[in-house]
Amino acid sequence: MRRKLLLGNWKMNKLASEAKEFAISSKPLVQKAKDAGIDIGVAPTYLSLQAVKENASSDMIVAAQNVHQLVSGAYTGEVSIPMLKEFGIDWVIIGHSERRTYDNETNAKCNAKIKALISNNMVPVYCVGETLVEFEGGLTKEIVGTQVRDGLKDLTAEEVKNLVVAYEPVWSIGTGKNASTEIAQDICHFIREVLRELFGEVADEIRILYGGSVKPENVKAYLSCEDVDGALVGGASLKIDSYEGLLLNIL
Ligand code: 13P
Numbered sequence: 001m002r003r004k005l006l007l008g009n010w011k012m013n014k015l016a017s018e019a020k021e022f023a024i025s026s027k028p029l030v031q032k033a034k035d036a037g038i039d040i041g042v043a044p045t046y047l048s049l050q051a052v053k054e055n056a057s058s059d060m061i062v063a064a065q066n067v068h069q070l071v072s073g074a075y076t077g078e079v080s081i082p083m084l085k086e087f088g089i090d091w092v093i094i095g096h097s098e099r100r101t102y103d104n105e106t107n108a109k110c111n112a113k114i115k116a117l118i119s120n121n122m123v124p125v126y127c128v129g130e131t132l133v134e135f136e137g138g139l140t141k142e143i144v145g146t147q148v149r150d151g152l153k154d155l156t157a158e159e160v161k162n163l164v165v166a167y168e169p170v171w172s173i174g175t176g177k178n179a180s181t182e183i184a185q186d187i188c189h190f191i192r193e194v195l196r197e198l199f200g201e202v203a204d205e206i207r208i209l210y211g212g213s214v215k216p217e218n219v220k221a222y223l224s225c226e227d228v229d230g231a232l233v234g235g236a237s238l239k240i241d242s243y244e245g246l247l248l249n250i251l
Pocket of ligand 1: 009096168172173174175176211212213214232233234235236
């Protein structure tokens with residue numbers, strides 16, 4: 001039985017002071033989620049990780065939005081796994097389409113990061129998804145299949161069992177143009193079949209999220225899809241009221 005997972009991706013938003021305020025206000029929500037058996041979390045910027053970790057409930061998942069695969073060295077602007085671990089962070093979003101687009105995050109780079117995280121007992125949330133041109137060209141499964149295969153290359157069934165995959169069609173992110181529930185189910189099911197081909201039965205334990213213009217009004221419909229185990233939410237996770245709305249609608 002896969003537990004539902006609601007994860008907010010704050011992207012480059014919120015000062016640490018604002019993140020702290022959100023973390024404090026989120027305590028009752030996190031308790032409600034826990035009582036209902038739902039996992040809930042947010043991914044603040046690096047600079048707000050500590051504020052959220054220290055002020056939110058200990059049941060709140062606090063994820064970083066990226067990490068470097070190496071431990072230390074001459075990599076200006078990067079943050080490593082031990083640096084995150086020192087602050088008690090053990091979830092990291094990998095391969096978000098914005099990083100793939102603006103920071104040349106390739107499937108191979110994602111693979112190196114995912115391997116490094118797993119070998120440190122951390123949870124990667126591996127994002128995949130096609131662009132509008134690819135979607136319109138009927139290439140979704142080809143693109144997403146390659147992202148899954150290459151991103152998870154050389155890993156074993158045992159290693160991927162705690163991994164989370166997030167399907168986020170690029171054309172639906174921040175556009176208000178969300179994928180239909182049929183598309184979300186079809187592609188999340190396809191991802192699970194690729195995982196099954198790669199890793200066998202453990203595919204049934206791996207959580208697959210949908211992301212892209214998820215709002216309190218549509219979150220329930222997505223989570224009612226058999227292969228959609230949760231949501232990765234950008235804009236609608238920034239305000240506590242709307243974050244609460246997301247949770248209340250899936251309780
Ligand atoms: P929006 O929910 O703002 O469309 O963003 C989705 C996303 O990119 C989450 O990672």
